[in-house]
Amino acid sequence: xxxxxxxxxxxxxxxxxxxxxxxxxxxxxxxxxxxxxxxxxxxxxxxxxxxxxxxxxxxxxxxxxxxxxxxxxxxxxxxxxxxxxxxxxxxxxxxxxxxxxxxxxxxxxxxxxxxxxxxxxxxxxxxxxxxxxxxxxxxxxxxxxxxxxxxxxxxxxxxxxxxxxxxxxxxxxxxxxxxxxxxxxxxxxxxxxxxxxxxxxxxxxxxxxxxxxxxxxxxxxxxxxxxxxxxxxxxxxxxxxxxxxxxxxxxxxxxxxxxxxxxxxxxxxxxxxxxxxxxxxxxxxxxxxxxxxxxxxxxxxxxxxxxxxxxxxxxxxxxxxxxxxxxxxxxxxxxx
Amino acid sequence: xxxxxxxxxxxxxxxxxxxxxxxxxxxxxxxxxxxxxxxxxxxxxxxxxxxxxxxxxxxxxxxxxxxxxxxxxxxxxxxxxxxxxxxxxxxxxxxxxxxxxxxxxxxxxxxxxxxxxxxxxxxxxxxxxxxxxxxxxxxxxxxxxxxxxxxxxxxxxxxxxxxxxxxxxxxxxxxxxxxxxxxxxxxxxxxxxxxxxxxxxxxxxxxxxxxxxxxxxxxxx
Numbered sequence: 001x002x003x004x005x006x007x008x009x010x011x012x013x014x015x016x017x018x019x020x021x022x023x024x025x026x027x028x029x030x031x032x033x034x035x036x037x038x039x040x041x042x043x044x045x046x047x048x049x050x051x052x053x054x055x056x057x058x059x060x061x062x063x064x065x066x067x068x069x070x071x072x073x074x075x076x077x078x079x080x081x082x083x084x085x086x087x088x089x090x091x092x093x094x095x096x097x098x099x100x101x102x103x104x105x106x107x108x109x110x111x112x113x114x115x116x117x118x119x120x121x122x123x124x125x126x127x128x129x130x131x132x133x134x135x136x137x138x139x140x141x142x143x144x145x146x147x148x149x150x151x152x153x154x155x156x157x158x159x160x161x162x163x164x165x166x167x168x169x170x171x172x173x174x175x176x177x178x179x180x181x182x183x184x185x186x187x188x189x190x191x192x193x194x195x196x197x198x199x200x201x202x203x204x205x206x207x208x209x210x211x212x213x214x215x216x217x218x219x220x221x222x223x224x225x226x227x228x229x230x231x232x233x234x235x236x237x238x239x240x241x242x243x244x245x246x247x248x249x250x251x252x253x254x255x256x257x258x259x260x261x262x263x264x265x266x267x268x269x270x271x272x273x274x275x276x277x278x279x280x281x282x283x284x285x286x287x288x289x290x291x292x293x294x295x296x297x298x299x300x301x302x303x304x305x306x307x308x309x310x311x312x313x314x315x316x317x318x319x320x321x322x323x324x325x326x327x328x329x330x331x332x333x334x335x336x
Numbered sequence: 337x338x339x340x341x342x343x344x345x346x347x348x349x350x351x352x353x354x355x356x357x358x359x360x361x362x363x364x365x366x367x368x369x370x371x372x373x374x375x376x377x378x379x380x381x382x383x384x385x386x387x388x389x390x391x392x393x394x395x396x397x398x399x400x401x402x403x404x405x406x407x408x409x410x411x412x413x414x415x416x417x418x419x420x421x422x423x424x425x426x427x428x429x430x431x432x433x434x435x436x437x438x439x440x441x442x443x444x445x446x447x448x449x450x451x452x453x454x455x456x457x458x459x460x461x462x463x464x465x466x467x468x469x470x471x472x473x474x475x476x477x478x479x480x481x482x483x484x485x486x487x488x489x490x491x492x493x494x495x496x497x498x499x500x501x502x503x504x505x506x507x508x509x510x511x512x513x514x515x516x517x518x519x520x521x522x523x524x525x526x527x528x529x530x531x532x533x534x535x536x537x538x539x540x541x542x543x544x545x546x547x548x549x550x551x552x553x554x555x556x557x
Contacts, residue, residue: 084464095459
């Protein structure tokens with residue numbers, strides 16, 4: 001695979017008045033043509049700085065960034081501007097021109113490169129169709145929802161036929177459903193036009209959803225990188241583990257006050273009743289006491305469970321257990 | 337005493353006041369707008385940070401703004417004479433008015449342009465926009481509502497200054513108010529000129545606000 005973005009020993013230091021901040025430390029990364037490359041990290045890890053180094057909105061303090069073999073730091077201002085027309089970018093807060101219509105927003109990059117107005121408008125209309133927003137051509141950004149604004153931003157980014165699309169937390173301001181639809185659109189763009197996409201995010205779900213590769217940035221350093229599969233199945237570093245398992249440990253402490261005692265008399269020992277109930281009701285229970293034994297394939301004994309806080313979900317669990325022919329008895333004042 | 341001569345004089349006064357105000361505002365923008373842009377562009381977090389240029393502009397603007405207008409008016413009489421040929425009358429007043437208003441306008445422009453979302457500027461940069469494109473199509477275009485509100489404030493202030501210039505023979509309504517109302521104790525003429533000045537400011541204010549609202553697309557609906 002051909003390398004399209006080569007990041008070598010990139011470091012970035014911000015000089016403050018009385019302190020210097022090392023935002024990036026010795027980053028090395030190769031991104032190949034056609035990849036959807038996720039760069040993930042906790043907020044403040046330096047991932048936004050890193051993505052800005054890819055189009056030199058931030059100039060790295062050390063190291064080089066090469067786009068298709070061309071070192072950005074060796075370019076003149078004019079050459080850099082030209083290179084940027086091939087590296088599109090979308091943002092968390094969309095950054096549309098608020099005083100222009102949707103159509104004129106998409107025309108903006110074409111105006112910069114001196115396209116004729118008529119040509120630009122024609123192209124903008126085609127792009128609006130791709131992002132499925134043709135009916136909003138004459139609207140102003142203030143009249144659009146977040147998801148629609150991001151679609152306009154994507155259309156604007158595609159106007160120049162870029163080779164690379166940088167996404168800086170592009171879905172972080174959107175709700176989960178809209179996030180999904182935007183990610184789907186990005187995936188289509190990647191497949192149909194072969195545009196390499198770099199996605200900056202703090203959400204693991206975004207990476208899982210569409211990325212082929214992932215790099216984990218932690219305190220300005222590259223902690224781990226590879227295919228999403230590799231990193232997910234065998235996270236090596238502490239930072240990677242923290243991100244991969246971030247969805248767990250949601251319930252650190254059970255707060256529910258309702259407890260039940262269940263008695264096993266005739267169920268098969270091989271039926272994972274409690275496990276199934278948890279999966280079915282999608283809420284955990286706390287096993288306070290368990291005293292069961294397997295007698296010739298039949299489970300005998302009792303268990304005391306602490307139910308989750310939600311009234312409805314607790315009722316559903318009791319109902320579930322009763323349906324499985326278990327004796328269920330509510331206990332008062334067992335906890336707290 | 338409300339004969340046709342007086343009425344004609346007042347009408348001419350309105351004309352002279354408008355002439356001084358509008359021409360001075362225009363000239364002051366020719367100087368103040370680029371200064372305001374330069375202040376934003378060369379500022380520390382600007383598009384082309386340049387401490388020396390910024391500091392010079394900053395100091396010049398502050399010095400001129402802190403000189404009282406009447407003093408400025410007298411101080412630059414030699415310059416006015418060179419430019420206009422005389423130091424009294426409406427046209428001559430335009431010189432000090434422009435001088436006084438330009439730095440004020442530079443500050444108004446600066447604050448309007450600073451309101452433009454940094455993210456939008458960054459987006460334009462990421463598309464490969466040049467400095468001029470960003471100034472013209474992003475900064476000025478996005479800040480247009482605020483710029484018009486600023487211009488409305490500027491016109492009102494300049495109109496007030498122009499009346500002040502009347503005390504030293506500047507012409508216009510202020511001149512009439514001083515000569516007739518103050519020196520000749522014709523209070524009625526003075527009151528009429530003040531009412532006319534108030535009305536002018538009101539009209540200009542309403543026009544400015546309507547225009548800015550009409551051009552603002554950030555509001556839904």
